[in-house]
Amino acid sequence: MQEFEIVIVGAGPAGLSAGMYVARQNVSCLVISKDLGGQMNLIPKLENYPGTIMSSGQILAKTLETQYLSFKGEIVYDTVEKIDESEDGFKIKTTRSEYKAKAIVLAPGKVPNMLGVENESEYFNKGIHYCTKCDAPFYQGRITASVGVGSYLVESGLLLSRMASKMYLILKGSKLAGDKDLVTTLENNKNIEIITQSSVKSISGNSTLQQITLVDSSGSEKVLDVDALFIELGSKINLDYVKHLVKINTKGEIEIESGGMTSHPAIFAAGDATTIPYKQIIVACGDGSNAGLSAFNYLEKLKGKPGIRADWKKQIGGQVFHY
Ligand SMILES: Cc1cc2nc3c(=O)[nH]c(=O)nc-3n(C[C@H](O)[C@H](O)[C@H](O)COP(=O)(O)OP(=O)(O)OC[C@H]3O[C@@H](n4cnc5c(N)ncnc54)[C@H](O)[C@@H]3O)c2cc1C
Structure with a gap:
């Protein structure tokens, strides 16, 4: 069974941002996702992601994936079916495999409910x-x-x-x-x-x-x-595989506090599947980085280290600067 320090569920903006922040700290990290991009695949014309003028959700998803992989994070396209606690962390069962991790970041997003009329998909984003x-x-x-x-x-x-x-x-x-x-x-x-x-x-x-x-x-x-x-008509959030481990509200969202903390000390969450307001890409990215850094800090504390207060550091000459 392959082991990672952190496993992230979901390769939408929340999961990929979490992955980027974790992998960049040289932590072994695996993103498991059914697909790349999640709801971003439903956005042919993306107007409100700061820093890019007229992009598409798919282009942004590919960019985020490339950026994550450049920090040596790993990604596998598969479905998480069960997460259970084990002696030293978690066992994650997917459709095709099993993995172990010390901490988890949940970023499974949601899927909008359809109306169910004929031709609905044909006119998607065309009215x-x-x-x-x-x-x-x-x-x-x-x-x-x-x-x-x-x-x-x-x-x-x-x-x-x-x-x-x-x-x-x-x-x-x-x-x-x-x-x-x-x-x-x-x-x-x-x-x-x-x-x-x-x-x-x-x-x-x-x-x-x-x-x-x-x-x-x-x-x-x-x-x-x-x-x-x-x-x-609202959206579907499927958390069956983890609902025995984290607190979920009446709307089916994972309850989080600042830093993406859930009710379980080793599970963090971000994005549309959580209780955050204003479910948008920029919000999912920001919260993903928070959850990723909180998961990293959790691991550092397990090792007796203080964790990080800044998100990156640079060595100039013999001196390390934190930014
Ligand atoms: C039609 C539409 C248009 C939108 N337009 C905009 C817009 O213009 N601007 C904007 O900012 N926001 C827009 N949004 C909202 C934005 O897309 C979401 O807020 C954002 O994608 C949420 O990111 P996320 O990472 O939390 O979840 P998602 O994007 O939903 O990604 C979740 C990922 O997790 C995966 N996953 C779920 N369960 C599992 C599992 N069990 N195992 C493995 N993988 C799993 C999914 O397959 C998916 O890849 C739009 C949303 C919709 C529906």
Whole structure:
């Protein structure tokens, strides 16, 4: 069984950033991930990652992987199925192998729930979107619709109402749920039409989305011309393989404190699978570096060393400088 000091679950921005900070300290580190990039693969036009003007999520993912590997970190594309405590750390079972580690960083992210209509994938990023806060700015002055549940739908409406010329809010229930004041703001906005007791039956268009067909509780259908449909049905976070070791909140997120500390002293976590607010790439990267450094410090303390206070050091002549 291969042994590493630190094993990281997930090669999204959180996991790769954690890996970079760990590997750069000459710690043996393995990232295990189902794929490279995670949700970044869903972003063809990335506008808000500081330091790069107009990139894509996939380019950023490849850059982060290259950067991580340049520090001699290792990566394997596989699925983590179980993490258990062992005598001197953890045993990690994947679909194809088993590994040992002294500390773990969890960065498994999440996957947005789909609506389940025909052609949904075909129109993805061509009118169909799953992250309003990420993609609303692409629809300045256009007609959009949002379908979803609870506060996700309310937030989607509020964000789009600042951009779109007209928007439809579609819900299965008879009333918008969520913060009363926010709901009132939406109800009073003349650009927003709230369509209750309805669901999206089908979508259509040419190279981009053009129409959605709604069906109400009586079975009547209605066609709307739209430039975009935002699907806000929450996301799936799968933590079955580790839920016996860390505290998870009612939303299914790993509870963390500063430095990515979980309820287990040797397990750290970062990114969208945690309780952090504003789930975005830059946030996942920052929190990934925090969790990576905390895992490194945990190992140093096991060895009786003080750990690091700065994130890198340089030797000039005979003197070591910490920055
Ligand atoms: C449609 C969409 C558009 C977005 N647009 C933007 C944007 O424009 N700007 C922005 O900043 N943010 C955007 N985001 C949000 C951003 O993508 C996420 O906040 C970010 O990717 C979270 O990073 P993460 O590393 O926590 O998780 P993820 O990116 O979800 O990566 C998690 C990784 O862990 C792997 N994994 C999960 N479970 C296991 C397991 N058991 N074993 C092995 N591997 C596992 C996954 O396969 C994946 O590779 C968007 C999100 C979506 C859905």
